[in-house]
Amino acid sequence: MIREGSHMGSQGGGRQPKYQRIALELKAAIETGEYGPGDRLPGENDLMAAHAVARMTARQAIGVLRAEGLAEARKGAGVFVREYRPIRRRGVQRLSAGLWGEGRSVWSMDAEGWDLKLDSVSVAEESPPEAIRSLLGLAEGVPVCMRRRRYALNGRPVMLATSHLDAGLVAGTAITDIDTGPGGIYARLGEIGHRPVRFREEVRSRMPAPLETERLSLPAGTPVVLVRRTAFTEDGTAVEVNDMVLDSSAYILEYDFTP
Amino acid sequence: MIREGSHMGSQGGGRQPKYQRIALELKAAIETGEYGPGDRLPGENDLMAAHAVARMTARQAIGVLRAEGLAEARKGAGVFVREYRPIRRRGVQRLSAGLWGEGRSVWSMDAEGWDLKLDSVSVAEESPPEAIRSLLGLAEGVPVCMRRRRYALNGRPVMLATSHLDAGLVAGTAITDIDTGPGGIYARLGEIGHRPVRFREEVRSRMPAPLETERLSLPAGTPVVLVRRTAFTEDGTAVEVNDMVLDSSAYILEYDFTP
Numbered sequence: 372m373i374r375e376g377s378h379m380g381s382q383g384g385g386r387q388p389k390y391q392r393i394a395l396e397l398k399a400a401i402e403t404g405e406y407g408p409g410d411r412l413p414g415e416n417d418l419m420a421a422h423a424v425a426r427m428t429a430r431q432a433i434g435v436l437r438a439e440g441l442a443e444a445r446k447g448a449g450v451f452v453r454e455y456r457p458i459r460r461r462g463v464q465r466l467s468a469g470l471w472g473e474g475r476s477v478w479s480m481d482a483e484g485w486d487l488k489l490d491s492v493s494v495a496e497e498s499p500p501e502a503i504r505s506l507l508g509l510a511e512g513v514p515v516c517m518r519r520r521r522y523a524l525n526g527r528p529v530m531l532a533t534s535h536l537d538a539g540l541v542a543g544t545a546i547t548d549i550d551t552g553p554g555g556i557y558a559r560l561g562e563i564g565h566r567p568v569r570f571r572e573e574v575r576s577r578m579p580a581p582l583e584t585e586r587l588s589l590p591a592g593t594p595v596v597l598v599r600r601t602a603f604t605e606d607g608t609a610v611e612v613n614d615m616v617l618d619s620s621a622y623i624l625e626y627d628f629t630p
Numbered sequence: 631m632i633r634e635g636s637h638m639g640s641q642g643g644g645r646q647p648k649y650q651r652i653a654l655e656l657k658a659a660i661e662t663g664e665y666g667p668g669d670r671l672p673g674e675n676d677l678m679a680a681h682a683v684a685r686m687t688a689r690q691a692i693g694v695l696r697a698e699g700l701a702e703a704r705k706g707a708g709v710f711v712r713e714y715r716p717i718r719r720r721g722v723q724r725l726s727a728g729l730w731g732e733g734r735s736v737w738s739m740d741a742e743g744w745d746l747k748l749d750s751v752s753v754a755e756e757s758p759p760e761a762i763r764s765l766l767g768l769a770e771g772v773p774v775c776m777r778r779r780r781y782a783l784n785g786r787p788v789m790l791a792t793s794h795l796d797a798g799l800v801a802g803t804a805i806t807d808i809d810t811g812p813g814g815i816y817a818r819l820g821e822i823g824h825r826p827v828r829f830r831e832e833v834r835s836r837m838p839a840p841l842e843t844e845r846l847s848l849p850a851g852t853p854v855v856l857v858r859r860t861a862f863t864e865d866g867t868a869v870e871v872n873d874m875v876l877d878s879s880a881y882i883l884e885y886d887f888t889p
Contacts, residue, residue: 576835594853
């Protein structure tokens with residue numbers, strides 16, 4: 372039962388450069404567990420000897436694994452298999468009002484089973500980016516309350532999150548405080564009659580900007596995942612836009628749905 | 631109302647290298663629309679003159695935009711603003727049985743408003759990767775029907791999709807044909823009493839492997855988004871696992887949910 376129909380060229384492949392074949396072999400060895408997370412991979416000299424290739428070829432093979440984020444170099448110590456034990460972030464369960472209604476924050480839920488900690492918060496009143504102003508349906512010149520946070524897993528920063536809310540709407544609430552209190556932003560919004568009942572998440576990915584690389588301490592070859600979450604009240608008003616920047620090597624986003 | 635609380639360092643920033651300041655200026659000009667998609671950006675000579683910097687500094691500034699996937703070099707012609715008109719892929723509506731039940735395929739829905747075309751298909755019976763075998767609850771040695779497809783937008787490849795189904799279950803159905811018929815895989819599964827009613831998508835991102843770069847013609851600095859969709863029947867059995875590899879510059883994934 373092998374059938375094949377191709378309207379535009381074949382599956383690709385064909386002759387492969389030597390460094391790619393070596394890289395594939397190393398990847399297979401990582402997949403089968405021969406080299407586990409944190410293990411030291413063969414160095415340039417090892418690969419030169421084992422495959423009878425030039426140093427440049429060995430270096431390119433290792434370069435492929437580094438570029439794909441599978442391996443990372445530690446100065447003077449060699450190249451190691453990247454640890455990839457991603458945080459499983461569940462879209463639906465995580466936002467259940469049953470949970471944050473009980474006073475647990477959305478973020479402590481994100482952290483369930485993980486040592487995910489808020490390690491930096493700032494709150495400011497600012498002029499919003501145009502796209503966010505438009506999403507929130509605010510007139511030009513209306514300021515937003517911007518909450519900038521960073522989250523770390525076992526001390527390693529993994530996510531930046533910036534929430535935007537109509538500054539006038541949330542003035543005087545704990546949303547403008549460093550500590551928003553039990554249940555966080557959504558619980559406070561509920562208390563002032565703007566309880567979010569529906570959420571939209573828009574997910575994309577790109578390479579990080581220099582400031583993101585710095586704030587998340589990202590090694591080379593690590594893209595970021597961007598999640599823009601908009602929270603809507605019963606009447607369809609967007610009350611909060613949260614722009615999240617995730618270290619792609621630290622996260623799997625999970626969405627369950629029943630059409 | 632400016633408050634700041636930081637448990638681990640400041641917001642970062644501080645003194646910025648010159649090339650980063652120039653890169654930021656260029657990015658701002660792209661955001662405001664001064665340079666639109668497809669427009670030619672100032673070259674090294676232009677930047678050297680405008681900012682009184684060395685060629686290396688100008689080159690590094692342009693390098694930042696290329697590494698972030700905002701600009702792409704065209705041989706001999708200069709550096710241009712990348713076109714970014716992403717396909718908006720909706721998680722829930724897209725999979726409504728009301729639609730594929732009517733004989734429209736999931737993929738024609740993905741393509742709604744876009745000229746997204748299937749440009750390559752192959753079907754084979756193969757031994758599944760361990761993770762997929764385990765998801766499908768198959769015994770070791772049981773083969774799967776693997777459908778490998780590529781989709782293109784206006785002739786540009788944007789997604790690879792590989793579906794895995796129990797080969798014994800789907801033997802004799804159009805799922806093993808190049809053309810699965812109206813409504814696609816899910817309609818055919820319904821006809822043999824395995825109608826999918828619940829879906830899970832797991833989303834992550836990484837840099838592409840060489841074969842992915844080749845099959846999707848990815849320019850430098852473009853990560854891929856990986857979507858693993860599992861389709862479940864009423865009794866919770868996983869009947870299909872579809873591994874998708876998306877050009878991150880071509881897609882926004884959208885998920886709506888009401889907790």
